[in-house]
Amino acid sequence: MTLASNVAGLPAHADAPAPGRDFSRYRIVPARYPARTVGTIFAAGVIVVVLHSVLSNPRWGWDIFAEWFFAEPVLVGLGRTLLLTLLGTTFGFLLGTLLALARVSGSPLLAALSWGYVWLFRSIPLIVLLLILNNLGYLYGTIWLGVPFTEISFASWQTTQLITPFLAAVLGLTLNAAAFSSEIVRGGILAVDQGQHEAAAALGLPRHRQVSRIVLPQAMRSILPTAFNEIISIAKGTSQVYILALPELFYTIQVIYRRNLEVIPLLMVATVWYLVILSVLSFVQRHIERYYSRGALRNPPPSLIAQALERLRRTIDQGTARSTVPAVPAPSAGAGLPARSGGEIRISCVSKSFGALKVLDDVNLALRPGSVTAVIGQSGSGKSTLLRAINHLERVDEGFIAIDGDLIGYRQDGETLYELKEKDILARRVDVGMVFQNFNLFPHLTAIENIIEAPVTVRGVGRAQALAEARELLARVGLAEKADAYPRQLSGGQQQRVAIARALALRPKVLLFDEPTSALDPELVGEVLDVIKELARSGVTLVIVTHEIAFAREVADQVVFMEDGRILEQGPPARVLAEPDHPRTREFLAKVL
Structure with missing residues (x-):
């Protein structure tokens, strides 16, 4: 123009x-x-x-600088500095990650132990810690491996022979780095939205998989900048091991300039080598941050590391496909959504309180297999809490919820109920899919990766089969061309349709929708409701918390009206929405219709 x-x-x-x-x-x-x-x-x-x-x-003295910059003693000291940095960083962050996980665990004693470690080793200066470790033989003559408080010993060593200056340096750097890196990792974990934890749990992913695949990759975006600051501090902190007479870079430089008295040129040698080390670390940091920022930007800049890893993954996938996996035909346009027969839901005398606030009060409800139930009511009436209780994301205070006769969260043995462990609850959640109000897609995974994660991990479906089924699901929700898009590259309606496909990928008996259209613009509501209408004909039991009264009238088999944590009215849409019995139902409908 x-x-x-x-x-x-x-x-x-x-x-x-x-x-x-x-x-x-x-x-x-x-x-x-x-x-x-x-x-x-x-x-x-x-x-x-x-x-x-x-x-x-x-x-x-640049001539002196040039003479010593690549001298053998300097390069040997540089190599030892790099080795100390590598070992201190690796062991420090491994121990720090374990401490961070202990700190956020459900064990008060384990969390207290982690806190005590961090408090102690952040307080002790590194140089003091190095001296203590180097003189540990004064406190303990021998170090032995065995059963505490018994005479059983498997091996023992003389402390002065075992704790060499190099090992003391590695231990000191590790213990010091672990205390700081623990807080860095913990801060990253706390920065991950709670909805991501709930979405992973709702898919039935094992706890270790939730941490390794969902939480830590997202936490890395917060962890990396401060983590590399800590790595740089470790690299510079290696200069303090001179106190142990260990010939790393700085100690070697000291020895040389004490002999030739060329202090400034030799210090510049050390300075420039430290600049080189930190420049390399900064380059690596930049590209690792780009790799872990995938999904954070609509159009992320290319990353050399990401490109190399992607090429490697494609090479492996192609080799595997050629050797073991037959070609999978594209799904036909009329292929149906993977489904299974719906489950029966029985909610008996369920109550739930948050402090003094009672959000569910003696709720009783029976939903037949394959039915579609719309739960309506004003905000704060307990609708979402009831939905989360069905999936056991909220543990009820009283009462029970059963899917096809199996109690959620408990194992029955005669007349005794035993609360299930978290891994057993996750296994049962596989049959109860959930679509969240705010989508809760995993932002660092593409649309198709979001969908295949649970079938591969939880159901044990082969990756090729999971990919084929995921593409079919995406095609049925109208997003076949968005398979490799990250959630941030999708509109709200598209994200919600991917979330529905993700829940369906596990072929659940029951599918829960927590206000699936409330976070969408009015123009996007229709495309999501159309997908739910199709699901209503699939045989899966649907429970939908919604404010879309017209939609509830069209799709639902029955409507449940809740107020102050209680079910005031339930029945067919034609009666509840047109001729309600309870005056509070009539009052509510008069305001929303």
């Missing part, structure tokens, strides 16, 4: 040029910013002055 066409539409009172005037040959002069020019000149001047001062002053 030309500039002439832009100004043609200006109102009559604007200073528009005469009709037919051609601006295409005009020269455009960019706006000038004098302050920027002054700042640029000033910065350039500072750089020139500093470089001239450093390079022209013979006392810097």
Whole structure:
């Protein structure tokens, strides 16, 4: 579009040029910013002055610098510095991650032990810790491996022989780094939205898989910047092991300049090598951050590491496909959604309180297999809590919920009920899918990766079969072309349809919808409701918390109206929505219809 066409539409009172005037040959002069020019000149001047001062002053001893920069003793000391950095970083962050997981665990004693470790080793200066470890033989003559508080010993060593200066340095760097890295990792874990934990749990993913596949990859975005600061601190902190007379880079430089008295040139050798180390770390940090930022931006910049890993993954996948996996035909347009017969839901005398607030009060409800139930009521009436209780994301205070006769959260033995462990609850959740109000897609996984994660991990479906079924599901919800898109690259309606496909991938008996359209723009509501209408004909038992009264009238077999944690009315939509018995139902409908 030309500039002439832009100004043609200006109102009559604007200073528009005469009709037919051609601006295409005009020269455009960019706006000038004098302050920027002054700042640029000033910065350039500072750089020139500093470089001239450093390079022209013979006392810097650049000839001495050049002589020693690649000298063998310096390179040996550099290698030891790099080794200490690598070992301190690796062991420090491994121990720190375990401490962070212990800190956020459900065990008060384990969390207290982790807190005590962090408190102690963040308080002790590194140089003091190194000296204590190097003189550990004064406190303990031998170190032995055996059963505590008994005479049973498997092996023992003389402390002075076992704890060499190098091992003392590694231990000191590890123990010090673990205390700081623990808080870095814990901060990253706490930064992951609670909805991500619930979405992973609702899919039945094992706890270790929730942490390794869902939580930690997202936490890495918060962890990495401060983690690399800590790695840089470890690299520089290796200079403190000079106190142990360990010939790393800084100690080697000290030995050399004490002999030739060329202090500044030799210190510059150490400085430049530290700059090289930190520059390499900064380069690696940049590309690792790009890798873990996948899904955070609509159009992320390419990452060299991500590209290399993707090429490697494709090579492996292609080799596996050629050797073991037959070609999978594309699904036909009329293929149905994977489904199974619906489950019966029985809710008996269920109550739930949050402190003094009772959100569910003696709720009783029976839903037949394959039925579609719409739960309506004002905000705060207990609808969402009831839904979460069916999936055992909320543990009820009283009463029981059963799917096809199996109690959620308990194992029956005669007349005794035993509360299930978390791994057993996760296994039972596989039959109860859930679609959340705010989607809760995993932002670091593509649409198709979101869908296949639970079938592969929980159901044990082969990856090729899971991919084929996921593509079929995406096609049925109208998103076949969005398989490799990240959630942030999708509209709200598209994200909700992916969330539905993800829940369906496990072929649940029951599918729960927690206000599936409340987070959507009005224009996007229809596309999600159309998918739910199709599901209503699939045989899966649906329970839908919704404010869409017209939708409930069209799709639901029965409507449940809740108020203050109680079910005030239930029945067919034609009766409850047209001729309700309870006055509170009539009052509510009068406001929303």
